Amino acid sequence: MRYLTLCVPLLAVIGPLWCQAQTTAPSVLHIPQLMDSVALRLQQHYIFPVEAGRMGTYVQGQARKQAYVALATDPKRVVKQLQADLQAVHRDPHLFVEYNPALATASRRSPQPSAEEQAQAKKYWVAxxxxxxxxxxxxxxxxxxxxxxxxxxxxxxxxxxxxxxxxxxxxxxxxxxxxxxxxxxxxxxxxxxxxxxxxxxxxxxxxxxxxxxxxxxxxxxxxxxxxxxxxxxxxxxxxxxxxxxxxxxxxxxxxxxxxxxxxxxxxAHPTRPVSVGQGFVVSIPYARSLNPVTHTDWEGTxxxxxxxxxxxxxxxxxxxxxxxAQHQRATSEQEKRQMDYLLDELATQRPAAKEPLSQLQLYTGTYGPLTMYLTGNKLFCKNADAGNLITELRPIAPHRFVLDDNAHAEFVQDSRGRWSHIRLYVSDGNVFEERRKERN
Missing domain, CATH: 3.90.226.10 (2-enoyl-CoA Hydratase; Chain A, domain 1)
Structure with missing residues (x-):
């Protein structure tokens, strides 16, 4: 048994047949017979027997009251009224009615796909x-x-x-x-x-x-x-x-x-089309899931x-x-710093608040082999130890930036409030510091 939703290649094969609705309708529909058939099929297949009985009894009663007589020459109007009546008794978005003689004929055949359809499906899955x-x-x-x-x-x-x-x-x-x-x-x-x-x-x-x-x-x-x-x-x-x-x-x-x-x-409720005669088809949820913990399923919710x-x-x-979670399980400070580094990397995927230009200006200067400078309103680093490689510093958090593919840089103040050094966090969990060169 399969859920209805995954039938891509098979629907490509049989879909055209199911979608060819015959436009020629009987001159007058036999309404009581139709409603008896609807009630029977619901009782046979619908997942909730009590609701199936209520819906069937209601539409049979409506037929006895001649509620559908004025519609008997118009299948589309019968579909609309029957659908409304069923939903009025028990709302189920998966239960719906249509007039489709081609589908009604197909739904009476074996639900098993032919060998050719299975071969086409297999080819699709492999491809x-x-x-x-x-x-x-x-x-x-x-x-x-x-x-x-x-x-x-x-x-x-x-x-x-x-x-x-x-x-x-x-x-x-x-x-x-x-x-x-x-x-x-x-x-x-x-x-x-x-x-x-x-x-x-x-x-x-x-x-x-x-x-x-x-x-x-x-x-x-x-x-x-x-x-x-x-x-x-x-x-x-x-x-x-x-x-x-x-x-x-x-x-x-x-x-x-x-x-x-x-x-x-x-x-959660697989659905199949069931013919109820005279060219009408009711798509009926015929199965339901039952979780052993909750004793219910996820239908509708x-x-x-x-x-x-x-x-x-x-x-x-x-x-x-x-x-x-890995950070909590870490057994060394270096492992924890590795997780911190990766969490900071994730933070770069979300827009970070940009620091004002006046604040970025305070970070400029030389820190060991690293020279921080402004171009326009962006902060850049020139790394003398990497052949004067230039990278743009991308903000992660206040005072903290992505320096390059392997390190983050945090500007740190001393006790007097001066931005006196940077702390470099490396992807392997190591941490280094570089003092700022005093300006002349």
Whole structure:
């Protein structure tokens, strides 16, 4: 069983058929028969049996009251009224009605894709590396793993996942980027989860009303060649949906990951089109997730992040959280200074308040091999020990600047308030000072 959202190549094959709505309608619709069929299909498939019964009873009652008689020659008006009546009884944005005879015919066929469709899908997944974009080690030994979907070809995707996580296995923290991930296969979700737990762990149930069964999903280390134990941060956005929400929600509730970013789209209920006769189709949510910790899911509410930030800032924020955690675990002052240096580097990605020109003027002078001078309203450094290399000082915080790719510089006052020396913070955690040469 698959979530509905990840069907890119298959929809390319069958989409045109589903979207060809027949314009010729029966001269008069048989309304009572239509409403009986709607009630029956809801009772058979809709995820909440009680609500299915309420909706079915209501539209059947409306039919007996002749509420749809004036609409019986206009399928579009029937769709509009039926949709409004169903939503009035029980609001569900995923439950909707349409008049589409071609789709109604297609929905009565086997839901399994043909061999040709499966071959096209396989070709698509391979050509797009199973939607895995890269595996990267960021400064501070932080792994970064972005991908945009959970493909249904679990066997094909597994070597790619294993290879990526093996590459990232020695990192101090791992950031999994789901900001553009629209979901997909719950089986692949379960496989990925299995890399992060040393023992078999209950993650999610998928309750299917159409087949009256429940699929229980476990993170199981027996399914994967190795497991990893570093802290995990999951990035989300409003676009994160369905199977990606499943992964984020389950990892969050199992206390295995910190979710950073925006509240997700809120799609926990897979939907399929079901023909109700006379060319009408009802898209019915037929399954739902049930988390073993919360005993609910994220439908309509989305996955609420532990740390809320705008999606475009989520990676920087996750890196900051990871570095601060490493700082707390550091066992030496040099390690702590390394983390401080990297945190300052992250600060350069955010706009820093510029110091006034009058303040920058106070920093000018010679500090050992370094000469600080102004050009226009910017502060520059000429480094005699580096062949008179010139770099622009970029502000991080008051009195503190990025000097070059390997060092930050902080201007320091003495007890008399004079800017008497600079403190140089190097990326390896070392700190040096240079006294300012007295002016004549």
């Amino acid at each position: 797009n590396n199973y939607l895995f974009k890269k595996a990267e080690v960021l400064p501070g030994n932080i792994g970064y793993f972005p991908f945009t979907g959970f493909v249904p070809d679990v066997a094909g995707a597994k070597p790619t996942i294993s290879g990526a996580l093996q590459f990232l296995a020695n990192t101090s923290a791992l950031v999994i980027d789901l900001r553009e991930n629209m979901g997909g296969s719950p089986e692949l979700v379960s496989l990925l989860e299995s890399y992060f737990f040393p023992i078999k762990t209950h993650m999610n149930d998928l309750i299917n009303r159409s087949t009256n069964d429940t699929t229980v999903f476990y993170a199981d280390p027996a399914k994967v060649p190795f497991t990893v134990s570093m802290p995990v941060y999951i990035l989300t956005s409003h676009h994160t949906f369905s199977g990606a929400e499943d992964f984020a929600y389950a990892m969050q509730m199992a206390k295995r990951a910190v979710v950073v970013g925006e509240t997700t789209g809120g799609g 989305g996955v609420v992040p532990d740390v809320k930030v705008a999606a475009q800032q989520a990676l920087t924020k996750a890196r900051e959280l990871a570095l601060r």
